[in-house]
Amino acid sequence: MTIVAVTGPFAHEVVVEAGALASLGSRVRATGAARVLLAVDRAIVASHGARAHASLTAAGCATTMIELVANEKEKTMPAVEALWSAALAASLTRRDAFLALGGGLVGDVVGFAAASYLRGVTLVQAPTTLLAMVDASTGGKTGINLRLPDGSLGKNLAGAFWPPAVVVADPDTLSTLPDREYRSGLAECIKHAIIDGEAHLAFLEASMSAIVARDPNAIAALVARSVAVKAAVVSRDPREAGERATLNLGHTFAHAFETLDGLDLLHGEAVAIGLMAAQRLAEAENPSDPARRSLAARVERLLVAARLPTSLPTPVAASAIEARMGFDKKSDGRGVRFVVPVAAGEVRYGVAVEGRSVRDALAAIGASAS
Ligand SMILES: NC(=O)c1ccc[n+]([C@@H]2O[C@H](COP(=O)([O-])OP(=O)(O)OC[C@H]3O[C@@H](n4cnc5c(N)ncnc54)[C@H](O)[C@@H]3O)[C@@H](O)[C@H]2O)c1
Ligand SMILES: [Zn+2]
Missing domain, CATH: 1.20.1090.10 (Dehydroquinate synthase-like - alpha domain)
Known part of the structure; x- marks a missing residue:
């Protein structure tokens, strides 16, 4: 296991460990959260989503799972509203957490939703693409795309700096990632x-x-x-x-x-x-x-x-x-x-x-x- 530390105002740790998904539950519990909104890239629900869910449940986190589609057209306000609605339905409070399991796209949307739900709740990033592991999940930038007046999509035009409490990068999750990605x-x-x-x-x-x-x-x-x-x-x-x-x-x-x-x-x-x-x-x-x-x-x-x-x-x-x-x-x-x-x-x-x-x-x- 390697732990990389981000210091300064956005201080958090990045845990890099094969098999780290199994300890996801205890790491989320360590943030003080009792309830967690687990947002999962639809492509990996059956594989890594199920394992993350099991780990959270085993650690005693009341877990609600929601699926997101990793597509730039879906990286927009309706996805954020769906996350907020699910969090409200599950009675998440300010002490609870949003968890993003997926690539940079899921991480950005979930991060943005976490930054503003109840004026900000704990965010945990569990990146599952190489790009998200080495880049997007760390550093506190979150965001969504906005529709421009001409109808095209403006990338990352709304966003917030909202650092994760912890990043859990499990290289084993890359086993299912297509070669081109x-x-x-x-x-x-x-x-x-x-x-x-x-x-x-x-x-x-x-x-x-x-x-x-x-x-x-x-x-x-x-x-x-x-x-x-x-x-x-x-x-x-x-x-x-x-x-x-x-x-x-x-x-x-x-x-x-x-x-x-x-x-x-x-x-x-x-x-x-x-x-x-x-x-x-x-x-x-x-x-x-x-x-x-x-x-x-x-x-x-x-x-x-x-x-x-x-x-x-x-x-x-x-x-x-x-x-x-x-x-x-x-x-x-x-x-x-x-x-x-x-x-x-x-x-x-x-x-x-x-x-x-x-x-x-x-x-x-x-x-x-x-
Ligand atoms: N916040 C930041 O600092 C930052 C930095 C760089 C990029 N980004 C954002 O990240 C996004 C791109 O991230 P990305 O490259 O991770 O792409 P992505 O999240 O769109 O994922 C790429 C594809 O891989 C699939 N996938 C994800 N994990 C998988 C797995 N383990 N097995 C099989 N399939 C899997 C997804 O369903 C998707 O089809 C962009 O929206 C970009 O704006 C943000
Ligand atoms: Zn880049």
Whole structure:
């Protein structure tokens, strides 16, 4: 078992342990809650949901289970209202707890509902995707999507900082996760390694084949090591006044790719291409720096080893991507700031870059000129 601590205003522990779902009940009891609303991703109700429910009941928690559908269209107010209604029906009080068992989507909705039910109740996160284990469940951000005036869905436009009392990450739950979702989570792990530095990159290089083969020991080590990076950054900068922005490495690009029609990319796949674009941007800004060149080559090798994309699956006009990044001709980049990886463990944020460098970076990941 590894326990990773987040310190500061959002202090909480992240327990990483194979089989930890069995101790979920006692961990929830330890928060002081007697009743718990167990919100479970519908895809895993029969498997992990049943085991979580048994553990809670065995520990003496009065448990009400509610199913959520992990779909961005469902990450909206009706789901929050359903959670509140279920909590009221089960007479949950301010001393009780909401428990999220699922990926980042379930964690975000349940966290947001917990932040405001009776002005805030205890939240326990039990992440079941790699992305949620190393990223979404830790750090206190919760949120839902809102419908924009034009009818489209605005991602994470309502939310709250509401840290969990504890995160219980059981790598055994990943056994049922589809391979594409699993590899998608690896993109965030590679991002954390770039931020963390040499030793972490070397660890990934040495273990990537075992990680891809889903070796349980390699996965447990990966989750513990990766979530520790997020925990350290969030401990130093809980509300993203500065350094927390480094966790957005690759994401300015990724968010643009995700909203392009027809690319059909999972978040982590978009992040993988975004990480490569960020490396190429760093090189374009300073082509003679060997540290940037060598880091870019290492990141590319890791992404390939993780079977993640390093370029766009179909060519898209650079201008269309730039427009989605708010980096169009009119603004010419003013206002858009980038996270730039300059060496292993040295990631700068809030960097204003040359428009030419962005175009070079986009060309390098397969964007077309027109
Ligand atoms: N709060 C944060 O800091 C933060 C950070 C990153 C992402 N997020 C949010 O997280 C969401 C993405 O999270 P995600 O990548 O975990 O996706 P997800 O929660 O949508 O889950 C991905 C898919 O895996 C399925 N699934 C989950 N666990 C499973 C398991 N153990 N076995 C089989 N199937 C399983 C789900 O049903 C879904 O189909 C987005 O909504 C994003 O906005 C939040
Ligand atoms: Zn991400």
